[in-house]
Amino acid sequence: MFDKILIANRGEIACRVARTCRAMGVATVAVYSEADADAMHVHACDEAWLIGPAPARESYLNGARILEVARQSGAQAVHPGYGFLSENAGFAKACAEAGIVFIGPPVAAIEAMGSKSAAKSIMEKAGVPLVPGYHGDDQAPERLAAAADDIGYPVLIKASAGGGGKGMRRVDKPEDFAEALAAAKREAASAFGDEHVLVEKYLVGPRHVEVQVFADGDGNTVHLFERDCSIQRRHQKVIEEAPAPGLDEGRRAEMGAAAVAAAKAIGYQGAGTVEFIMDAAGAFYFMEMNTRLQVEHPVTECITGQDLVAWQLTVAAGGPLPSNQAELSISGHAFEARIYAEDASRDFLPATGTIAHLRTPAESRHVRIDTGVREGDTISVHYDPMIAKLVVWDHDRTTALRRLQHALEQYLVVGTVTNAAFLARVAAHPAFAEGGVDTGFIDTHRQELFPAASPVSSRILAAAALFELLSVDQQAEIRAAASSDPWSPWHLTDGWRPNSDNYHTLHFMDGEQDVEVIAHYRDDCFLLELPDGEVRANGTLNADGRLRMELDGVHLDAMVLRDGQRLTTGVGGDTRELVVHDPLIAGMEDELSEGSLTAPMPGLVLAVNVSAGDHVSEGDALLVLEAMKMEYTIRAFADGVVEHVNYAVGDQVSEGAELLAIVSGD
Known part of the structure; x- marks a missing residue:
């Protein structure tokens, strides 16, 4: 076995490989770009080396620099992860010439599968079915x-x-x-x-089913069953599952045998995936072979109980396959949902931003989260916007699907838009529950998966109101405890008023809509006046934003995360972003805020022309953004004084981020 390996990748796959290496007693070397100096994978490894600027072509795709680090650090092998250099035959060849083991297939196998046309010719000769x-x-x-x-x-x-x-x-x-x-x-x-x-x-209504294969240096080859990857957007997978729903044992054996034949036809070694397309009648045809570990490998690990990264290290070090075909079997069912920073409602447009808050379901034998992102990290324009892979397992598909739905409800991100709510709608769709999947699933069910905007629900409003009210109570208790007179009536927050009902009016902006909630204080609860009626409400609020609330005797779990005046509120799979709003203050601010000092889209700050305290005049150029290869100048909409500047040159900003603030100079 190796003493030390270099992980030539970033994000969740680098963290995943580092975790397995640590369990096997293998030291790891991380490489990172200037943009990733404090990234999660840097801290996950035993040592980390800077390899270049943020652009991937100058860092993670710089094979010569990566090999130089491998030599200098004493790494005996390079694990390429997936993407970047993982299927680069030139890099694999350079590793061999440098005397460093490339943890992947032989160069000839990468070259053979690098061309779809050449691959199909090889598969045809090997008797693998072709479209x-x-x-x-x-x-x-x-x-x-x-x-x-x-x-x-x-x-x-x-x-x-x-x-x-x-x-x-x-x-x-x-x-x-x-x-x-x-x-x-x-x-x-x-x-x-x-x-x-x-x-x-072109097959109408096809399924995308792939088979995990593995081979060692002695020619022993096995398959670890199949994964269904039919739920796709823009021809890219977003939900995968194993085993494939509705596949009988006879067809599973046929596909496994075809995948093994494909691997043997090119003298394969290591982890690979043979991808098939399957028509409505169940006939399957070879599409391509990915000569690397796949993003969705965790679902295979869940149903087989095998660590595929450990298998990679073992085989690359010259060892035999850890198991033969007869020793491999399927146990239970697993799903993987890829959580991306992207706007599903805008054709899955990639998004950027800094993760102000991150709340996830607790990991267990049923729930696994593979991620390379932490709270406070920035999703930049330089790399893939995947935040995490949310993986669930249970004894059968129905139970595993319920776990997936519940886990997605608990996954909340504040600071960038994500596809989590969209994934939750897919997981809850009746056709998906029945296993009716194909590569056109999203388009077929577009109306249900992209519903028209609806008014904010009473449960969301109640949760947001309770969060505000209970937060005030908590802050009052903290101030009282720190004061010289903790029992002073001035610390009370029960809304008491002489000769009148004790109540408080809350305003939330739901998009452009101002929604009012009136909270009446009662001895044992709050009586909330909501747009569709009254509800008696109470709850307990944890420091992490988890809210256990009771609405008219019904107990519900909610999550509320604050970012400035924005509240990201989730209840039972429904998530909404509301803005705490004071109409009186807003009326005064309107005089100053006729122009926008927010980012029109994700971008890079090119220039900042002002500092806090500077006097500016209407029309002055304050800040310059580069977005979508164009420059945008943010100008003063009125005379005033710069109150604060939130970003510096070189910072990435998300759409809608407040760049700076101006107050009246009077």
Whole structure:
């Protein structure tokens, strides 16, 4: 076994590998960019080395610098994780030439599977089922169009050298083929430097099912069963599960045997994934082979009880496979939900921001969270916006799905928009519960998964109101305890008034809507006047924002997290962001706030022209942002004084973030 390995990656996979290495007594070396100086993976390893600036091409894709660190640190092997250099044959070859073990397959296997067209030729010879199509070298438009005619429409044009949906076009009729081909080739050339494409039959309503394979240096090869990865957006997976729902043992054995045959056909070694597409009748066809560990490997670990990273280290060190095929079996069911900083309502637009608060479900034998992000960390524009992989396991699919729904309800992030609420809607959808999954699931059920905006619920309003009221009580108790007269009536917060009802009016902004809640103080509770009626409410508030509340005798768990005046409130899977609002103060502020001093979109601060205390005039340039390769100048909307500046040059800001504040100079 190795004494020390270098982890040539970042984020959750680097933390995941470090955790297994520690359990195996292997020292680890982290590499990091300037943007990741305080990242979670840096602290997870025994030592960490700076390898370059924030852009990945100057740091995590700089293979020469990574190998230099490996030599200087004394690392005997490099674990590439996934993404970046994990499937880079040139880097794997450079590792071998430097006498450093690349924890992955042989160079020849990476090269063989690096081209979709070449891979399909190899698989065809190995007897692995292929989707009807053309993957030849003749790339003349007329030859490709003729192939499409022979296959029959609809067809799919795919970039030979890539993935992630880039260079991919569906074509439904012959007259659209030429335009789609040109677009696919342009995108493929831009993304992969290779415009070569293949054409294959487009399967309507297919499932994406993949098989985990493993091989050692002696040619022993096994599969660790399948995963269904059909829930996708923009051809990228967001929810995976193992085993695949509705797959009978006969078909499972066939797919496993085909995957093993595919691995053996290229002399594979280490962890790999053979991806199949399955039609409505259950027939399956080879799509591609990923020559690395997959993002979704935890669900396979959950149902087999195996640590696949430990398997990787063992095999890379020259050891045999830890188990043979007969020793592997399926136990229970597992789901993985990928929580991203992205706005599902805006076509899953990636988001940035600093995580002001992070609350997650407790980890246990049923719940696992693989993450490389902590509270206070920044999601930047430089890297993939995945925050975490939320993984659940139980003895059957129905129970595991309930665990997934509950865990998603408990996952709250403040500081950036996430897809957690969208994932919760997918998990709660009846068709998903029945196992009715295919790669078009999101589009098919778009109306239910992207519901029109609705008024804030009474439960959310009650939770937000209780949070405010109980927070005031807690602060009053703290002040009273610290005062010279703890029993003074001036510390009371019961809303007492002479000769009148004791109540307090709260205002919350729900988007552009001002919602009023009147809280009447009673001896044993609050009587809340909500837009749809009254409710007797009480509760207990923990320091972490967890609220146990009682509404008209019904006990509910809620989570309320504060970021300035913003309250992110979650109850039973419903999450809403409200802004605590004082109409009187807002009326005075309106005179000063006709212009916006907030970021119009995520971006980078290029220049800050003012400091706190500076006098400014209407129209003065205060700050310059770069966003989407364009510069935006934030100008003063009125004469005044800069009260505070929240960001410095080089900072990343999220959409809507307050950049600076101006107060009247009178």
